[in-house]
Amino acid sequence: MEFKSGIIMWGFIVFSPLAHADISYIDKNHILNTLTDNIEQQYVEVKKIDKISDALTVLKTSSEFTSSQSQEQFASLLTAELQKFDKHFTVQWQNPNKSQNNKTKREPWFTKLSRKNSGFNRVEVLDGNIGYVDFWGFAELSKNSKNVVESVMGFVSNADALIFDLRNNGGGSAEMVQFISSYFLKPNTHLNSIYSRVTDSTREYRTFANVNGSIHLDTPIYILTSNDTFSAAEEFAYNLKHLERATLVGERTKGGANPWQFYELGSGFRAGIPIAKAINPKTKTNWEAIGVKPHIEIPQTNALDVAYKMALNEVKKSVSDEHQIKDINDKLEELSNSLPLKEK
Template sequence: MRGLIFMALAAATPAALLAQATGPSTASSDVMPEPFDQSVADEAVSVLATKLEDNFVFPETGKAYAAMLRTNLAAGKYSDFPDAKTFAEAVTADLQAIQKDGHLKVHVVPPEARAGPEGESQAATSGPVGPQQSTNTISKSGWIAEGVAYIRFEAFFGTEATMAALRSFIDEHRGAKSLIIDIRTHRGGGLDEMDLLFPQLFDAPTGLVMMDTRASVAEAAGDAPLEASLHRVDAPAGIVRHEHRVVPAENGAFQQSAIYLLTAKRSASAAEHLALALKRTGRATLIGETTRGAGNYGSMEPLDAGFNFAAFIPFGRTFDPDTGEGWEGVGIEPNIPVSADQALGEALRLSGVGEPAEAALSAMK
């Protein structure tokens, strides 16, 4: 299962739901805004309150969100807006005023994504804004200098094209002196790419991070398959906990390589999962900026029968087992703090490359 947004809650698993809540693509400025319909808005707020109360990662916060929404609804606060987008933004602002969460947001679903040929919401099955399997989210890769491999990810959506490209990259750059992984523009996703890459980086079985899922969500998922890299461990009541582990590949491609991970303020969600796993195990040097701080994973959920609105509902968190702390709201600090645009140059310098970053990228094979 992959971390695509708009995944049905009943099919949710921790590995599948690290998606960054980018939501439906923003309409261009020349497109007429969606009209506001109070009856649909009232339904959306009511459904959102229930979903947050039942499934938000922190039960008490979920109750606080729900109480606020129901109070505002009863007071008529959500009865009149110039358009649907303004309504969604107002509800989101009210939620963030209770407690900030880097994923929690209400979205307007584009009309073309609302219903399939049978009138059924596409989002419940395939996801209206999910990437096509032909989409490759590796935007650049190759030899950036002699013995130095470079790969830049825009997301971890686990598409067939991305996984095939990553396998080819591993095969073609085996034994690199240094590997530079660039997640400066990474917008989230799932575990598929990580689970393909990690065995090539580690030379011993290693526990990476912990993932806690609200028990109500895990129970709703039923027998939905989990990735083999997730191992259930003991947890407090109301929580289902998994350890994300790596088992090394035999003669892994980069087990002897120096690893550099480039980060930026916009690196979020699954990118931060990667950053924490590599930092806490000491397997990579993080170079760049503190990441965004979107640490609670979840799924995009429809809020009304016509699927006019959806919200990303965070129902789990990933955290460092050594400290018990995640990165929600604070991000992950790099080992070497520099501006994002200087991060590649610093990684090249540490790799023994004197060439400027821009020149190295343009000449990359």
């Protein structure tokens, strides 16, 4: 999830190993102390801070702390410990003595989304007039990404039901969550709020007053989830679930609800520390650490077939065209060997 302040972001650059020099115990101790201080001053989940500080103190006495020899190993150790408390924590190292030209880095999340069709992989209308939309991220809201979404929504605008496949969706922009949601909810519907510890303020996210294209308030929606569904993708699923606007099918999601910001720790280390948190207007909480629980909890590999059957059966109740009914019956027969639903 991205909190639009210009400094808080979802998705991070991961630098590949640039050196394997040993890191001294004194340096590790300094980095750990600086990290602890930053968490105490910045981390949004204030009630967790004492437990995190205690865990880092225990880590300092562990064999893993002593045996971590390289900067990369030490960064990974700290990240693994912190992510026990919040999936958005990260610690990274880059060699401060290497030039920019020698860095090998992963393409930034939003840059990749912008370059690759705003994350949309597959959009089609399945047999029985069921729309299917598969996308792997929520792009930054821009003229280009809005055009892509408008085209997607236009393509499936006459579908009798919709399936959104978020099983491989790693999240992104909260504004894009607003925009897509605006096609299926009344204008100004309160979706989510973000509280920022840094500013001690809360920002509400609501559906837009206007979008290009039709708004479908009654079209059945099914959202496919997995353990890899993360951040803004979780927000989209969580929002629509608690607004009773969608049925979720698949696995419990990864559990990351807190936007974050980088802080420098020195010697090439930096930490991504969550400084804000989502607050749902219905539940007054969020999905941090626990994930979003689907209505139909099944292995993600079976989620599409199960959701597809549910959509076909729902649409069948209201259609009268004999050809569409035949399409639906033929497809239901084809899917008849799928695993039975396991309701939770």
